[in-house]
Amino acid sequence: ELLGTLEEAVHALQTAAAPNERKPWRKEGHEYVGQQARRFFAGFGASDGRISGWLPAEGSDPPLWHMVHGDDNDEEDLDETEVRFAIANYAEERNEPTPEEAEYNLAWRTAAEAEAAAAAKAASEGGGGAAG
Numbered sequence: 001e002l003l004g005t006l007e008e009a010v011h012a013l014q015t016a017a018a019p020n021e022r023k024p025w026r027k028e029g030h031e032y033v034g035q036q037a038r039r040f041f042a043g044f045g046a047s048d049g050r051i052s053g054w055l056p057a058e059g060s061d062p063p064l065w066h067m068v069h070g071d072d073n074d075e076e077d078l079d080e081t082e083v084r085f086a087i088a089n090y091a092e093e094r095n096e097p098t099p100e101e102a103e104y105n106l107a108w109r110t111a112a113e114a115e116a117a118a119a120a121k122a123a124s125e126g127g128g129g130a131a132g
Contacts, residue, residue: 007042010112025053025066032065037086039067039076040097047071048090051083 027033032051039047049069057063065083068075078086085101088094097105 007109010109023055023064023066025055027053030054030065032083032087035087036090037067037083038089038094039069039082039086040089040101046089046095047074051078051087 033054035051037049037051039049041047047069048071049067051065052068053066055061055064055066063080065078065080066075067078067083067086081104085097085104089097089101
């Protein structure tokens with residue numbers, strides 16, 4: 001129950017973009033663009049869609065791929081590991097994540113939860129930022 005709620009919250013954060021932060025997704029120039037993909041969500045199951053664009057690595061930011069889900073037009077940004085899993089899931093007609101994907105997702109969620117907890121602790125201790 002808690003895991004599903006956390007996944008929903010993380011998913012919402014992944015897909016939300018402030019209007020002034022809309023990315024200029026490239027529609028060509030990478031083999032993943034246009035590929036069918038499948039992601040899995042707790043409490044929902046499989047969601048198929050298409051990789052609609054990508055952003056190359058820039059500075060310390062890794063490359064990202066943009067997926068639009070066909071069942072509800074929901075959108076999310078995927079890192080390279082996630083996009084590879086998603087494309088393989090669709091191509092191989094998987095009905096659940098592979099053990100490797102589940103392990104990757106758990107590690108990602110654990111790191112995100114630790115980061116959120118650290119940010120909450122810093123905020124409760126007076127902002128946690130350096131005074132200047």
